[in-house]
Amino acid sequence: MANGEAGAGPDVLERHAELLHAYSRHLGAERGRSVHTRRAYLGDVRHLLTFAAERGIHEVADLRIGDLRSWLGVQADAGAARATIARRAASARTFLKWAEHTGRIPTDPSLRLVAPKRRATLPGVLRQAEAIELLDLAATRADDEDPIHVRDRAVLELLYASGIRVGELAALDIDDLDLAQGVVRVMGKGAKERIVPFGAPAGRAVEAWLAVRSRLVGQHSGAALFLGRRGRRVDARQVRSAVHELLSHLPDAPDLGPHGLRHSAATHLLEGGADLRMVQEILGHASLATTQIYTHVSVDRLRRSYEQAHPRA
Structure with a gap:
């Protein structure tokens, strides 16, 4: 089973089409999950249902804790990352809890399902000097008055200044900005503003x-703040391409995408003395524990600087 959806895949997914559609509606309408998140959750559930069908289990109600553990175990043996296994376990628990709550299965078999904890990895970040060099380069490029270069400069400045996600930036409308106050209204995960x-x-x-901006406006522009060359709302792929392209001119800087600018903004705020809860609010993290990883980044940098500078480090 190379991709988890071979063999019994098409038949079992067709069999459960109504169930999957109802679950997708639940994720969107009741839990406020984004299209991207719904796609990931549904992909994990399809993977589970296909795995079960290939082992003769065709009804969700027939799943047992051992089946779920075998599903995760096969993925671990195949070399799946801990983060992938942890996410799929969480997806299965969410799905089966919903199925029990809505009467589609009598009991939830995932109550005792334990997956490996994700390792807290330190995100890649730019040093403050590298961030300034990147933004200076973007400003120099914008001097040619090519509207795309002017846009890219504004995109990078806003990403680094605010720490917002690339998807949040792409979704911005002009009215979401208050230039006089220096604030932007963002719709984050879970439809939280x-x-x-x-x-x-x-x-x-x-x-x-x-x-x-008017030089790129077309019939599909609407109120979108940032536009692509053809006048449509800019998408995350275009933003990532712009960030990578500009960073390619800084040979010593890490090759980061827009999320790297978000990590950099958070790290530099904390290095400058910002309160952790304030950074949590800016980033839109539901849990303070998610924000705390940036304190590890700062300590890691402090340790490297100490080891380089102190004669008895």
């Missing part, structure tokens, strides 16, 4: 973009 501040350099870059 938050207000995020940004600094004067980002504000000036966005103003410069708004001055040339």
Whole structure:
């Protein structure tokens, strides 16, 4: 089973089409999950149902804890990352809890399902000097008045200044910005709205973009803040391409995407003395524990600097 959906895959997925559709509606309407999250959850459930069908289990109600453990065990033996196994275990628990709650199965077999904990990995970040060099390069490129270069400068400045996610940035409308106050209204995960501040350099870059935005406006532009070359709302892929392309001109900097700018913003805020809960609010983290990983990044940097500088480190 190379991809987890061979053999019995098409038949079992067709058999459970109504169930999967109902679960997708639940994730979207009742739990407020994004399209991306729903796709990931449903992919994990399809993987589980296909695995079960290949072992003669065709009804969700017939799943047992041993089947779930075998499903995760096969993935672990195949070399799946701990994070992947942990996510799939969480997806199975969410699905089976919903199935029990809605009367589709009599009992939830996943109550005692334990998956390996994700390892807390330190995110890659730019040093403050590298971030400034990157933004200076973007500003220099924007001097040619190509609206795409002006846009890219504004995108990078706003990503680094606010720490928002690339998907949140792409979804921004013009009215979400308050340039006078230096804040942006963001719709985050779980349809939770938050207000995020940004600094004067980002504000000036966005103003410069708004001055040339009309050169790209088309019939599909709407109120989108950032546009692509054809006048449609910019997408995450275009933003990632811009970040990678600009970073390629800084040979000593790590090759990060937009999420790397978010990590960098959070780390530099904490290095500058920002309160952890304030950073949590800016990033839109539901749990403070998620934000605390950036304290590890800062301590890791402190340790490296100490070892380089102290004669008896």
